[in-house]
Every structure is written in structure tokens, then in C-alpha cells.
Amino acid sequence: MKQVTIYDIAKEAKVSAATVSRVLNNTAPVKESTRSKIMQIIHKYQFQPNALARSLLKKETGTIGVIMPDITNPFFPEVFSGIDRAASEMGYTFFLCDTLGDTRKESQYLHMLREKQVDGILFLGGRINLSKCDPELAEEVVETASRIPTVLINGNLPGTSLHRVILNEAKGAELATQFLIDAGHRSIAFIAGNEEMTTTAQKVRAFRRVMKKNGLETAKENVLYGDYSMASGESSMEKILARRERPTAVFCVNDLTAVGALKAAMKAGVSVPDEVSIVGFDDIPLASAIYPELTTVSQRMDLLGGTGVQVLHKMILKEKVRMLTVIEPELIVRNSTRSLR
Amino acid sequence: MKQVTIYDIAKEAKVSAATVSRVLNNTAPVKESTRSKIMQIIHKYQFQPNALARSLLKKETGTIGVIMPDITNPFFPEVFSGIDRAASEMGYTFFLCDTLGDTRKESQYLHMLREKQVDGILFLGGRINLSKCDPELAEEVVETASRIPTVLINGNLPGTSLHRVILNEAKGAELATQFLIDAGHRSIAFIAGNEEMTTTAQKVRAFRRVMKKNGLETAKENVLYGDYSMASGESSMEKILARRERPTAVFCVNDLTAVGALKAAMKAGVSVPDEVSIVGFDDIPLASAIYPELTTVSQRMDLLGGTGVQVLHKMILKEKVRMLTVIEPELIVRNSTRSLR
């Protein structure tokens, strides 16, 4: 019950192993008669070459590692799907590493990926920000990146220069805000995320900028901070609804938060979009699964993943590639918003 | 910029490669002084052994392949999460293979996994049924399973004997039906899936059985077939709502369908749960993300994945293990149902 090797094939075909290898890889001309004889034997034994041996020799595995914080967060399967589509065309396969937000596991995975000689690493930052990760891990990431092509997707590691592909979140915030203003809303609240995270900060700034450009004030209490979760959206919305004067529209830092806000509104018997409009961010599947369907800023998550792979691929091929790639967002209008005009 | 090998370490430490290997794996006693010297050099070069070479020799890779139809379907990340948790404890890593429902890719992946010498394969059937897959693929799966430990999660391949772990769907349907009846509902509709699929058939049978046991009729029009999608739930519910006499409760074959049904009800201005109760199946995250939160049968998807890994692990270790493992469901009562009493 031993494994069939290229030698066994060779012996039975009365040729050398080299020849078998050559028909396997089409790497040199071989006489038609011997080729077909070999092929036949290969079929007979259902022979498949051992990729480990090949990789050991060629120093490439056709494998890339994908590290992400939580596959259960609907954001990531979407990104992964984009990665998969792009990369399977190029013949790569993945190690999927889910860190569950645990830094220790992150470093373990990094180790493992290096041992397994992956051709490249894709690091999904996503909603959890790398910027405040502990310096030791950061060091490790940089170290690894210096040996193995690495790209950061939607993350950042300040003070280092790693290849990145990110979303233009500021632009997305602008689109959403301007859309609401154009629809006649004057009083708009923003349920944001963690105040210290760059992506949130960017969005807040963009939000304020657009408001001002349209001659509108942004009251202090109209920017609420949270933690990107549904629960945070729910409680923020409750606070908003408790006010004497409610805003007519609420813009949320991501869809999960928006769904939480929506839930709070429904619970309180406040109609969406009749009494309050809600806009989300990301366009996760959930956004169109609920009623009313969420107006949201599409992050083009699959594109994000696909682009990440392309960048990585070029790096593996040692082609020149830009350090920073930016994906532009798009506004998707559905039924959670209405025009006041 | 060549790779540092065990030989380089050995040379610098003035020992043989064998010794270095032994300190790396703790596989034989080595004098403390040399050990620490070697360790120091390893650190200095950040040396990591090449897993390919090791695997080639030892004939084990610590890697398992996971094949699933669609990572974007919220069912699968949950299962995967369970897989990951269980397997990373045992030191495995995964190739994640998303077939996108394409049979050709499935067979490609199977090939690839064999080439890469995975220690085992996890085949997620899930909502898409393997039973009606084309015989050629089936043949291939069986062929592969005869060489590499393979377990089918939530799938079946009739006429073959593969290790499986599945959910007791019939039991789940019973739980849900009985719950509704206990709550005083007499007229209950069931929005099912594909009539030809065994899982649906089982559920329908269980549903009918429980109804009868409680002295209730199941009108023919109260079992509607669909395709598990949200859209199918929506349209089925529309049909139901258009009737003169509406059932007071609707049980759905899965959560996606239930969400669709819920959406249809809301669109039509029919209150859930006041005018109609809805029960789902699976307990995907979406189920508790919407308002009202869905009463549903939990499939314990993480447990499903985790158990799959355990079974596979035992097979890899050549331990005896039951061919069939069944996971018992659990009813989760939330707010999409109400008691009529």
C-alpha cells in the first residue's frame, strides 16, 4: 500500500524517471509512442506527483497564507471570496488562518506559514486595527515581510512600509453624507466606531467636512462613538431616539451598527425610513437581507480581496508594484432612506 | 540571500546536522552546553526548519483540506469556525477550498489536495446535496477517500460507505413543530426546500408526523417547496398571505427562507409575531440580527465542524471510529413567535 512514485511508473514503462517527469510537465519533447505508454500507466495507477518533493526542489509551493481576525464576521467571507476567485485562476491555494483576534495565535500562524514555505501572505486587518497591536508582533510581521511577499489588506502598520490595499473610507463617508443632504436632511447623526482608530477618524472628518461645505453645523452630540457591533448601534440609537429633537437621518460606521440602529428604531416603534433614514457602510449580505433593505456604501469587499491577490502575485513575480492601492467605494441606495423633498 | 538550512546552523556550531535536528525536535538527549549554543545560533539567524522537507520524509503534513460550496453562505463560516477551533488545538492547518458550487472545481481541488499530501479531507455538503451529484465526481470522492481519511459533514453519498457527521434534522423539525403546537397554533404552514433532497424530505415527514400525533391535519397547500433562498421564502410567504384563511404560524426549512418570509410579511404590513409566528432553522447570526429576532432551531454548526475534525483526527491516527455521528439540535426561542394561549 505504498505510495506510487515516479520511479514505479518509469520502471513499468521501461524508461527513466526523468522521462516520466518530462511528460508530466511537458518540459521537453518526448516521442509520441513512449508518451502515450507512460500516460496509460499513469492512469492505471491514478498516479499523482508529490507536490512536496516538487516544491522542495523548485522553491515555490503555489500556496499563500491568509490571516484574518474572524471568519464569522460577515465582512471577511466576502473579502475571502474575492481572494479565492482571483487566486484560483492563478493556481494558488490558501491556508486560511483565523486568529480570533488573538495576537498570540497571529504570531503562531506567521511561524507556521514560514515553515510551510508559502509563496506569499495576505494580512487582513479589517475592522480590527493593526496600528495599535503590540510592537513585538509588529516587529515579527515586518521581519516576515522582508522574506516573504506580504500585503496588508485594509490595515496599516505605521512607521513601516508594507504593501497595502485599502478602501477609500473617507470618500465613502462623503458620498453617504452628501446623499443625505441632497435628500433634504439637515440634522444628521453619525454613529461611529472606536474614536482612536484611523478609519473611524477619517470618516468622522469627512462627515464634518461635507456638512460644513453645505453650510450645516455638526452638533457635538451628533457624533457617537461605539465599537462597530450591533449592540453598539442599538444602544447609540436608543440614546438618539430618547432626545427631544431627533435627527432625521443616521449614518453608521458599518452595516452591523446600522442593523443594530434599525432594530432599536423598530423596537421603539419608530418607522424607518418614514421617521428616520439610516445609512450603513460595507454592504454585507445582511444589508439586503433585512427589511427595509439598507442603503449603504459598498466597500466592494470582493474587489478588495481580488486586488490584494493581484498585488501579491506581482510581488511574487518580482514585478514592480505600487506600495498603496486604493479601492473606491460606491453608494447603494435601497429602502432605509427617504427624500424629504 | 539563500535560505538558511540546518546545515548552516550545524556548521557554525561545529556539530552535525543530525544534532541540530535533535535539539529542534527534542528527539534525543543532547548535552546542555551544545544545546544552548545551537539554540543561540538558531535565534541569531531566525532559523525555521523547512516543513516541506520534513513532511516529505515523515509522510505527514499536519494539513487538512476543507471543501465547501460557498463561504459566503453564513452557514459555512460558522462550521468552519468550529473546525478551526478544534483543529488548531491538534496542530492542523487548513487548505480552504471554495467550490462555488462548481463540480469541476470540486474535482480540481480533490486533485490538488492529494498532490499536496494532506493528512485528511473534510467535505462540507451542507445545503447542497451530494446525493444528486454526478456519478463521476462521486466515484472520484470515493477513490480519494480510500487513500486519504475523509469525512462528509452534513452530506451523503448514497451507495457508498464514508464516514459522516450529520445533524438530526428530523428531530429539529419535531422540536419546532411541537413547540408551535404547544403554543396553541393549529394551522401551521411549512416552507420547505427542494422536494428531492433527503434533508427536506426528512423534515417534511417529521413535520407531518408531529402534526398527526397531535390530532392535526396537514393541508396539502400548507407544505410549500422552494430552494432555501431568501427569495424563495419571500415568494412562498406572499402566496400564503394572499389566502383567505391564513395559518397562524409558519415553519421554515432554514433561516434564510425564514428571513425572506419575515420580509414579505413586513412588506405586506402583517405583524410578526402578532398576526403570524415564524420559526427558522440553523441559527445563523442573521437570525438574531434582525427584528424581531428569529425563533429557530440551532444546528450547533460549530459543534458540527468540531466533531468532524475529531472524527477525522481519529481516522488519521487509525483509531476505530463510528461511521456515523449525529448531532442533536436545540430549539432557541426568540421573538418571532407568540403563544396563542
Next chain:
DNA sequence: ACCACTTAAGCAAACGTCTGCAGACTAGAG
């Protein structure tokens, strides 16, 4: 001083594939 025994370390083969080099054969031209 010798022997038996334990502990440390080295040698070399093996895992399964690819490939540079060289040799053998074929065929066509002179």
C-alpha cells in the same frame, strides 16, 4: 587496569521530484 554500560554525537541513506549535461539514435545532406 579492565569491562560493561550509559550518554552524546556523527554518518549516510532515504523521502520523491526536477534538470543540466551528455550520450545515443535518426535522418537528411553531401
Next chain:
DNA sequence: CTCTAGTCTGCAGACGTTTGCTTAAGTGGT
């Protein structure tokens, strides 16, 4: 019939580990 230019095939070494077998060195008992 010889020479040349291909065309096809084999040899052997390399990739980076692990491990069974052997040898060398040290320990203590008689």
C-alpha cells in the same frame, strides 16, 4: 558512406530534513 544537426532519453546530483546504526567518550564497579 560519412558528417551534421536535431531529437529523444538516461545519469546523477540537488532540494532540506529525519533517523537507524555506529562510534566515541565518559562513568563507575570490580
